[in-house]
Amino acid sequence: MHTLINFDRYPLDQPDSAAWQTLVAECRENLARDGLFNLPGLLRENAIAGAVRELQHEIETAAFVHEREHNIYFKKSLSDLPDDHPALTTFHTSNRTICADQMGQAIVIRLYEWPPFATFLAAVMGKPRLWTMDDPLARVNVMAYGEGQALNWHFDRSEFTTTLLLQAPEAGGEFEYAKDLRSEDDPNYDGVTRLLAGEEPTVLMPLEPGTLNVFRGKNTAHRVTRIEGTRDRIIAVFSYFDRPGVVFSDEDRIGFYGRAA
Numbered sequence: 001m002h003t004l005i006n007f008d009r010y011p012l013d014q015p016d017s018a019a020w021q022t023l024v025a026e027c028r029e030n031l032a033r034d035g036l037f038n039l040p041g042l043l044r045e046n047a048i049a050g051a052v053r054e055l056q057h058e059i060e061t062a063a064f065v066h067e068r069e070h071n072i073y074f075k076k077s078l079s080d081l082p083d084d085h086p087a088l089t090t091f092h093t094s095n096r097t098i099c100a101d102q103m104g105q106a107i108v109i110r111l112y113e114w115p116p117f118a119t120f121l122a123a124v125m126g127k128p129r130l131w132t133m134d135d136p137l138a139r140v141n142v143m144a145y146g147e148g149q150a151l152n153w154h155f156d157r158s159e160f161t162t163t164l165l166l167q168a169p170e171a172g173g174e175f176e177y178a179k180d181l182r183s184e185d186d187p188n189y190d191g192v193t194r195l196l197a198g199e200e201p202t203v204l205m206p207l208e209p210g211t212l213n214v215f216r217g218k219n220t221a222h223r224v225t226r227i228e229g230t231r232d233r234i235i236a237v238f239s240y241f242d243r244p245g246v247v248f249s250d251e252d253r254i255g256f257y258g259r260a261a
Contacts, residue, residue, distance in 0.1 A: 010039055042211065086197070092150075127242050165235050175223075178195050184219070
């Protein structure tokens, strides 16, 4: 992993060291304050280029084109809202996705399966352990967004999302979010309505290739803005869970990837 990860900056390979403990503490502080943390330059430059190069053919020839109309909840309706409520406004999301079973032993797979990586993430998140998924499709996804494509407003279903940006577009493709827009006790439909109307304060965060981002998005609305230019935005999504043996249902796989196996 020394040819891939900048261990001088991020000593993920030294979990017993003071530097590792300091890094974990800093990331915990950022996660508590901002709802996210970033590790810019986690991957070395040559590793970033290699990661893109080894995935490019599959992205161009065998990716599933994911197109859907959805609201911020990814649900057709909510029991406590009328169907014409502005918080249920729909919009379009589009990207191309390749799955873990299409990547062989690509750099992103090697990083995902490297045990000290999960150990570090678990420590930051305050969990005793994190497990990789058993699902052969969903465990790692790489998503490419071309010109005009975007990931529109949504809340995550999982507690945390872990991503690694591999390639930035020429313009657009920025990560935008409204922190803690809702809570477990308050759905804040008025705030969601204001957000969708462009009237709610948000944070716009451009990311550099090679940056690891861990984001708590269950109650923080977020999106990736529309891509401009001919260079794709390419990002890897790593799925870890606090229990072993997690797999998606066939219905989920077909919805996300167009196939069950």
